[in-house]
Amino acid sequence: MEEYFIEIKDLCKTFHNKKESVQVLKGINLEVKKGEIYGIVGFSGAGKSTLVRCINRLEEPDSGTVRIGDQMITSLGKKELDVQRSKIGMIFQQFNLFDSMTVYENIAYPLKIKGWKKEAIRARIDELLELVSLTDKKNAYPGELSGGQKQRVGIARALANEPDVLLSDEATSALDPQTTISVLDLIREINEKLGLTIILITHELEVIRYTCHRVAVMENGELLEKGSVEEIFENPQCETARNFINVYNKMRSAGPDRRSELI
Amino acid sequence: MSLYKFSFWEVLAHSFSEEVWSQVLPALGETMYMVVISSVFVLLFGVILGLVVVLTGREGLYPCAPLHAVLGAIINCFRSLPQVIIIIVMLPVARLLLGQSYGSNACIISLIASCVPLFARLVESSLLEIDKGKLEAAKAMGSGNFRILFRIMLPETLPSLIRSFTNAVVIVISMTALAGNFGAGGIGYIAVTFGYTRYQHDLLFATIIVLIIIVQLVQLVGDTLSKIILKKRHLI
Numbered sequence: 001m002e003e004y005f006i007e008i009k010d011l012c013k014t015f016h017n018k019k020e021s022v023q024v025l026k027g028i029n030l031e032v033k034k035g036e037i038y039g040i041v042g043f044s045g046a047g048k049s050t051l052v053r054c055i056n057r058l059e060e061p062d063s064g065t066v067r068i069g070d071q072m073i074t075s076l077g078k079k080e081l082d083v084q085r086s087k088i089g090m091i092f093q094q095f096n097l098f099d100s101m102t103v104y105e106n107i108a109y110p111l112k113i114k115g116w117k118k119e120a121i122r123a124r125i126d127e128l129l130e131l132v133s134l135t136d137k138k139n140a141y142p143g144e145l146s147g148g149q150k151q152r153v154g155i156a157r158a159l160a161n162e163p164d165v166l167l168s169d170e171a172t173s174a175l176d177p178q179t180t181i182s183v184l185d186l187i188r189e190i191n192e193k194l195g196l197t198i199i200l201i202t203h204e205l206e207v208i209r210y211t212c213h214r215v216a217v218m219e220n221g222e223l224l225e226k227g228s229v230e231e232i233f234e235n236p237q238c239e240t241a242r243n244f245i246n247v248y249n250k251m252r253s254a255g256p257d258r259r260s261e262l263i
Numbered sequence: 264m265s266l267y268k269f270s271f272w273e274v275l276a277h278s279f280s281e282e283v284w285s286q287v288l289p290a291l292g293e294t295m296y297m298v299v300i301s302s303v304f305v306l307l308f309g310v311i312l313g314l315v316v317v318l319t320g321r322e323g324l325y326p327c328a329p330l331h332a333v334l335g336a337i338i339n340c341f342r343s344l345p346q347v348i349i350i351i352v353m354l355p356v357a358r359l360l361l362g363q364s365y366g367s368n369a370c371i372i373s374l375i376a377s378c379v380p381l382f383a384r385l386v387e388s389s390l391l392e393i394d395k396g397k398l399e400a401a402k403a404m405g406s407g408n409f410r411i412l413f414r415i416m417l418p419e420t421l422p423s424l425i426r427s428f429t430n431a432v433v434i435v436i437s438m439t440a441l442a443g444n445f446g447a448g449g450i451g452y453i454a455v456t457f458g459y460t461r462y463q464h465d466l467l468f469a470t471i472i473v474l475i476i477i478v479q480l481v482q483l484v485g486d487t488l489s490k491i492i493l494k495k496r497h498l499i
Binding site: 056058081082083084085086088090092094096097098099100101109110113114141142143144157161167 | 394396397399400401402403404405406407410414415418419421495496497498
């Protein structure tokens, strides 16, 4: 039996409000190998974001388990969870950088949490800025940076504590195509260089195709289909996956003639 | 000089005379004393109270519904009373604490009772403005609540907090003038006793001028400070 690095079993989550409750995750099972980039694709509202947020328990699952390496994330106490969280980097669609801090201070934040010495922090940050090619922006504030640069800082910050896992919550969805590619290149680079296991959620199929090794298709709180990226692209089984591929192909093939047809 | 005997311009001109200012300046001193001391307390207690309200809220770092509800209710009670009524209500409290219910210090107690709840609400709304994603990012890094509070929440909302405090100080100033009616002394006392009761309108004008200048200065300082911070962060 193959040993998986990340294992999610029967994960359920229901959101309640006054009028109704919505089951966002309906018994999710997912296995991710060490060092792979695993994509989760789905339309808006499929529950992708909730799923990835359950992995570091920004969202508390109602039932089910999440295991990363030999740590059962879902059974950790608050203190232990904080320790484990430093080993799980996360990047966001809206970057979520701290505007009151410079690039340097932003990246230093997770290191200070772990009680790093000043000199060690400085050396580590130089290394990280080199990796994300932002050495010249060290003392800039996030307000001065472009979207792509902000996400690079986000990535550097997420990598600061040398995590084993990187969670990417629609990290390129707010970026233009060119910047998206450069950020995805960076994600691939750190995956290869550092052997980082990456879970990447997105609603853009191009992103999956460009970056991921394996992919799961999510719809309505369930994972409908899992497989290698080639499998899903060449032979999609479920309706949602076919839908996605259709839209994807249509957008790629829509040339000038097709456009006039639409008008 | 009364407007009933002299023209507006004569009275206005006289409001800049030495005779008038020899009365206004000591009163200004008293007013400034009350404003500064009250503002310090308002800042301190208001930030603490506002923080506790936000932290104990449903989405806060330390959710605690009962405490949140009780504090909210207390703040609302104080906020529902007009300043005049708070002053009257706080007079016995001042006597209890200070042994006398008149004078600047007694007034400070009323000012605190009225303006702390107000500023607490302003602090609350400033703190709630923070992008929830930033707090989540910090949590995802394994940050403890204390660090989130002091390194993220307060610094990120600082420009907004400064604006809120500026508003609170302006209200403290106006209330100080009001308290002049109730034995607090200061500019308000001059305006009422001389300007209103004795028709010395030159004194009244002088107090108006002084109040306008103080408020303008406070607003200017507050706006400039928050702008400097926003500029430094390249947010404007």
